[in-house]
Each structure stands twice: as structure tokens, then as C-alpha cells.
Amino acid sequence: MTDEQTRQWRLASRPTGEPTDENFELVTVSRPEPGPGEVLVRTLYLSVDPYMRGRMRDAESYAEPWGVDEPMEAGVVGEVVESNHDGFSPGDVATGNLLWADHAVADGDELRQVDPDLAPVSTALGVLGMPGITGYFGMTDVADPDPGDTVVVSAAAGAVGSVAGQVASIAGARVVGVAGSDEKCDWLTDDLGFDAAVNYQTTDDLTAAFTERCPDGVDCYFDNVGGPITDAVWGQLNRNARVAVCGQISIYNATEQPTGPRKLAQLIQTRASVEGFLVGDYQDRWGHALERLGGFIQTGQLQYEETITEGLENAPDAFLGLFEGENVGKQLVKVGERS
Numbered sequence: 001m002t003d004e005q006t007r008q009w010r011l012a013s014r015p016t017g018e019p020t021d022e023n024f025e026l027v028t029v030s031r032p033e034p035g036p037g038e039v040l041v042r043t044l045y046l047s048v049d050p051y052m053r054g055r056m057r058d059a060e061s062y063a064e065p066w067g068v069d070e071p072m073e074a075g076v077v078g079e080v081v082e083s084n085h086d087g088f089s090p091g092d093v094a095t096g097n098l099l100w101a102d103h104a105v106a107d108g109d110e111l112r113q114v115d116p117d118l119a120p121v122s123t124a125l126g127v128l129g130m131p132g133i134t135g136y137f138g139m140t141d142v143a144d145p146d147p148g149d150t151v152v153v154s155a156a157a158g159a160v161g162s163v164a165g166q167v168a169s170i171a172g173a174r175v176v177g178v179a180g181s182d183e184k185c186d187w188l189t190d191d192l193g194f195d196a197a198v199n200y201q202t203t204d205d206l207t208a209a210f211t212e213r214c215p216d217g218v219d220c221y222f223d224n225v226g227g228p229i230t231d232a233v234w235g236q237l238n239r240n241a242r243v244a245v246c247g248q249i250s251i252y253n254a255t256e257q258p259t260g261p262r263k264l265a266q267l268i269q270t271r272a273s274v275e276g277f278l279v280g281d282y283q284d285r286w287g288h289a290l291e292r293l294g295g296f297i298q299t300g301q302l303q304y305e306e307t308i309t310e311g312l313e314n315a316p317d318a319f320l321g322l323f324e325g326e327n328v329g330k331q332l333v334k335v336g337e338r339s
Contacts, residue, residue, distance in 0.1 A: 005030060007101060008100060008104075009072050010024070010069055011066045018323060034084050038106065038107055038108060039083045039106055039111060040080070041106060044077050045121070046312070047075035047129070047333075048332075048333060049322070050249045053323075074098065076095065077121050079094075079336070079338055080093070086108075087113070094112065095125065100312070100315055102336070116338075122306055123306075126330030127329075128294060133282065134279040135160045136289045137277070138244045140167060142244035142275050143222055143242050143243075145168050146171075146173070147171065150219050151168040151176070152221045153176070153224070154229050155247070156188055156194065157184035159327075162304065162305070165194055167296075168222075170296065170302070173220070176194065176197065184199075192303050197213075206232035217238035223244065225249050227248075227250030230263075231263060234266050238272075242272070243272060245274060245277070246277065304330070307328055309331070310334050
């Protein structure tokens with residue numbers, strides 16, 4: 001066993017309602033050593049994402065719950081320190097599902113090489129990683145807008161929504177984004193090319209806001225939030241509209257599930273379809289999505305933003321900030337520099 005130490009975050013307790021700093025514990029442990037076929041990775045960037053709130057519950061979900069007093073997992077981009085796998089050498093940059101930690105060991109078959117010359121390595125956790133791929137397939141395969149369709153994207157200034165909306169725009173749709181500040185709305189319309197935006201924090205009547213910005217109704221809705229925003233969009237759905245349900249962040253911290261379903265009768269009139277999806281369903285097509293997204297970036301059709309928190313010790317603050325809407329684009333924690 002090595003004498004070198006490393007830090008890792010563990011789940012100290014399960015939160016009730018919104019998580020707090022007390023639900024996390026930073027511990028120092030011996031640095032792990034890779035076994036046969038394994039790779040030791042030093043973290044450069046750590047991803048925090050809203051879905052992780054579900055992993056803090058002791059309940060069945062699409063992502064396995066974290067154990068109390070056990071290390072927490074996340075998407076990581078890191079530098080290979082030691083390798084017992086033919087596909088990786090020290091100095092390579094790799095990404096995979098590792099730990100909230102300075103160092104972690106993983107099966108080399110479960111890691112993916114990152115080309116540092118293609119784009120900043122941090123993008124492997126954002127626009128060229130799980131969030132970008134989620135936005136791409138949720139829009140192209142589930143919402144599937146036609147040229148001229150009106151598309152609404154909630155949480156549009158986040159890592160997933162910002163990609164989803166731009167992919168819809170590239171497809172020729174008219175895109176309306178929903179975000180929580182004037183600055184975010186300006187970013188959507190001025191930089192990302194959205195046709196209109198709604199600041200849900202300062203809008204007293206969401207139904208009126210969507211009626212104004214979607215005068216021809218809504219053909220596709222990419223839903224990241226649920227709650228009152230989704231209720232307001234629901235009333236604007238056109239006949240044969242498509243709703244892609246990606247997330248429901250408005251209720252992730254709820255101690256009781258809101259009453260519902262309240263709006264299903266609208267589907268009878270509109271013949272709209274509602275489909276939930278998980279990015280893991282498209283695992284065998286990730287390469288296609290990355291090629292397309294990379295091409296959009298190179299041609300300038302796709303813009304992205306990263307909100308970076310410095311230091312592993314501040315990872316819980318970065319995570320909790322997601323629920324306050326503090327991030328623009330992808331929220332990352334920078335843990336180390338490449339050697």
C-alpha cells in the first residue's frame with residue numbers, strides 16, 4: 001500500500017429537502033493503487049450535476065444511490081498516473097465515472113481517451129460529454145423538431161438545455177429558452193442564437209409570457225424542470241406536439257411529491273406525445289453525437305460556457321449552487337492541472 005495520501009468526498013448523511021454542507025464529509029485516505037487492467041487517474045475536472053440529488057436518497061432510481069459514509073461518484077476528466085491497461089499510458093487524459101476525489105482507480109475498459117488537441121479537456125464533461133450528448137439526442141431523437149417548429153427549452157442556460165436549444169436552432173426551429181436571470185436570457189438570445197427567452201424569476205404570469213413568445217403555439221418542449229414552468233408550457237402545446245422529459249429539478253428537493261398529474265387531459269385534445277429518456281440508452285451512438293457536436297463547434301454553430309469552481313474542497317458548494325441557478329452552462333470543479 002502506498003504511503004501517499006489523497007482526499008475524497010463521502011456522503012455523511014441523507015438530506016431532507018435541500019442538501020446542506022453537513023451532508024458531505026471530506027476525508028483523507030491512502031492513495032489507491034491500480035490492479036490488473038486498472039488505471040490510476042488524477043482528477044483535473046469534476047462534474048456536478050442535478051441528477052446527483054437523486055443519488056443522495058435511499059430510494060430506487062435510474063442512478064444507484066450513494067451509500068452513507070461511502071465515496072460519491074461523478075464524471076471526471078483526469079490525467080493517467082499509473083496504468084495496467086494496454087489502452088492507457090501515464091500522461092494520457094481520460095474521462096469516466098470516478099469519484100469526488102483527487103485520485104481514483106478505474107477499470108480501463110470503462111474509461112474513454114480525451115484528445116487535448118480537439119478542445120479543452122474540460123469539455124469532455126460538458127458540451128462534448130454526457131450533458132451535450134443528452135441535449136443532442138433528447139432534441140434530435142425525442143423532440144425531433146422540423147424546420148419552422150417552435151421549440152421551448154427549460155433550464156436553457158444549463159449544460160444540457162443550452163446544447164438542446166442550439167441543436168434545435170441548427171435544425172431550423174424557432175427556439176424559446178427559459179432561464180432564471182436577465183443575464184442568462186441575454187446570453188441565450190445574444191450569444192446562442194435563441195429567438196426569445198423567458199426569465200421565470202421575474203415573470204408574474206408564465207402563461208402570458210409563453211403566449212406572447214410562442215404566438216403559433218409550441219411544437220416541441222424540452223423539459224428539464226417540471227413544476228409551474230411545465231404547467232404553463234403545457235397549455236400552449238400544438239396538435240401532435242412532442243415533449244422530451246429530461247429532468248425535473250423543480251421537485252428534486254421536495255419532501256413530498258406535488259399533486260398530479262394535473263395536465264394530462266390536454267394531451268387528449270392536442271394528441272401530444274410525452275417521452276422520458278436517459279442518455280445511457282444511446283451509449284452505442286455517443287461517437288456519432290460527439291462527431292456532430294464537435295463539428296458544430298468548429299463551424300461556430302454551437303457555443304458553450306463553463307462555470308468553474310476552484311478546488312476539490314469546494315465541490316459541495318458547486319453542487320448546491322445548481323439548485324440556486326448559479327451556473328451558466330456546465331458547472332465544473334477544477335481539481336488539478338496537467339503535468
